[in-house]
Amino acid sequence: MIIGLLKDTLPERRVALLPTNVKHLVDRKTTILVETGAGAEAFADDSAYSEAGARVVQRNEVLEQANLLVQVAEPDVSLLDQLQPEQIWLSEYKPLWHISLVKKFADLKLTSFSMDTIPRTTRAQAMDVLSSQATVAGYKAVLDAAIHLPSFFPMFMSAAGTIRPANVLVLGAGVAGLQAIAVARRMGAQVAAFDVRSAVKEEVMSLGARFVEVEGAKEDDAAGGYAVEQTEEYKKRQQEAINQHAAKANVVICTAQIPGRKAPLLISKEVVADMQPGSVIIDLASSTGGNCELSEDNKTVVKHGVTIIGQSNYPTQMPKDASKMFGTNVSNFLELLIDDEGNLHLDFNNEIVRGTCITHQGEIYNERVKSVTA
Ligand code: NAD
Numbered sequence: 146m147i148i149g150l151l152k153d154t155l156p157e158r159r160v161a162l163l164p165t166n167v168k169h170l171v172d173r174k175t176t177i178l179v180e181t182g183a184g185a186e187a188f189a190d191d192s193a194y195s196e197a198g199a200r201v202v203q204r205n206e207v208l209e210q211a212n213l214l215v216q217v218a219e220p221d222v223s224l225l226d227q228l229q230p231e232q233i234w235l236s237e238y239k240p241l242w243h244i245s246l247v248k249k250f251a252d253l254k255l256t257s258f259s260m261d262t263i264p265r266t267t268r269a270q271a272m273d274v275l276s277s278q279a280t281v282a283g284y285k286a287v288l289d290a291a292i293h294l295p296s297f298f299p300m301f302m303s304a305a306g307t308i309r310p311a312n313v314l315v316l317g318a319g320v321a322g323l324q325a326i327a328v329a330r331r332m333g334a335q336v337a338a339f340d341v342r343s344a345v346k347e348e349v350m351s352l353g354a355r356f357v358e359v360e361g362a363k364e365d366d367a368a369g370g371y372a373v374e375q376t377e378e379y380k381k382r383q384q385e386a387i388n389q390h391a392a393k394a395n396v397v398i399c400t401a402q403i404p405g406r407k408a409p410l411l412i413s414k415e416v417v418a419d420m421q422p423g424s425v426i427i428d429l430a431s432s433t434g435g436n437c438e439l440s441e442d443n444k445t446v447v448k449h450g451v452t453i454i455g456q457s458n459y460p461t462q463m464p465k466d467a468s469k470m471f472g473t474n475v476s477n478f479l480e481l482l483i484d485d486e487g488n489l490h491l492d493f494n495n496e497i498v499r500g501t502c503i504t505h506q507g508e509i510y511n512e513r514v515k516s517v518t519a
Pocket of ligand 1: 176214264265266267269270275276279316318319320321323330339340341371372373375400401403404409411438
């Protein structure tokens with residue numbers, strides 16, 4: 146099998162495979178073509194790919210010869226016309242948010258896989274880009290907040306007076322939220338966190354944060370551990386609890402998401418107006434509507450003296466280690482598609498291959514994506 150590694154389009158700076166991953170795949174008897182400059186933004190130059198056993202070539206050659214094309218994010222529209230029906234596409238292309246792209250892949254009779262639909266099972270953990278990239282996002286969100294906050298995170302007692310530690314409120318305690326809690330605690334902040342899933346309470350507390358309790362959340366075992374839409378009554382109580390904590394917070398890190406749905410609105414514009422001037426809100430959910438009513442995706446705005454940063458792609462700001470994790474996830478997934486002789490082997494009996502496939506033989510294959518397009 147020939148695997149073609151494409152260069153993503155800026156502002157995406159990550160690369161889907163680093164030279165170390167390429168070496169591993171070459172050892173598995175595959176041929177790797179790398180588009181020239183593919184890893185440049187992630188500090189992996191062409192010579193490192195060549196040394197790892199890849200052939201570094203122009204984009205056209207990759208597109209013409211590869212059986213499987215891989216990159217980090219969704220393809221540019223201009224690329225779609227150059228894809229061939231028998232090719233396989235692999236990236237994190239967020240099919241639930243890019244339905245027209247899914248339809249285009251189906252029309253083109255391309256088999257496509259999207260890394261963000263990998264089942265969240267123990268077996269698939271080593272391929273789980275949502276977790277690895279959320280780890281980066283939670284970490285970087287706290288650093289960004291600290292840079293924009295006009296105060297310290299840790300407590301200081303000095304001859305020049307006592308500085309109180311910053312109050313950080315984390316909304317949503319999934320992978321990104323838990324990482325944000327851990328980093329904010331290490332930086333000396335006092336942290337409170339809220340999530341609709343009561344199962345995370347112990348994890349939050351074990352990281353040294355307080356868990357904001359709101360009774361009566363709806364949980365659904367069938368949701369695979371994900372949050373589900375809540376009742377109006379619960380949302381009202383939740384809102385009151387969040388409002389109280391937000392008013393005291395210097396930093397609010399918003400990470401609450403519901404897969405395939407608009408992000409829950411947790412910080413209204415009235416709550417922002419009640420916050421202390423100089424406070425910072427980081428909204429990791431900004432690309433799916435945002436947890437804060439005033440956040441704007443990919444923008445930093447100041448409202449009522451509060452800095453609001455809408456940023457759903459922190460991993461691209463840390464391309465080296467984010468690519469290291471992403472590349473390992475991709476390489477582990479590719480192993481499932483390769484037989485002992487390095488040939489393509491699509492085994493749809495494998496639940497991970499099945500769960501990650503979005504289009505196949507001109508049809509939308511993934512049931513969840515199909516239900517959204519119906
Ligand atoms: P996510 O990015 O989908 O959402 C982030 C958090 O927001 C979640 O904890 C969610 O409960 C929370 N949330 C949603 N609506 C909310 C609301 N109205 N108010 C407050 N919080 C709200 O989550 P994720 O980090 O991708 O994790 C999702 C699930 O997958 C979790 O159960 C996690 O433990 C599980 N998971 C499993 C594996 C594995 O076994 N391989 C790996 C990673 C995560």
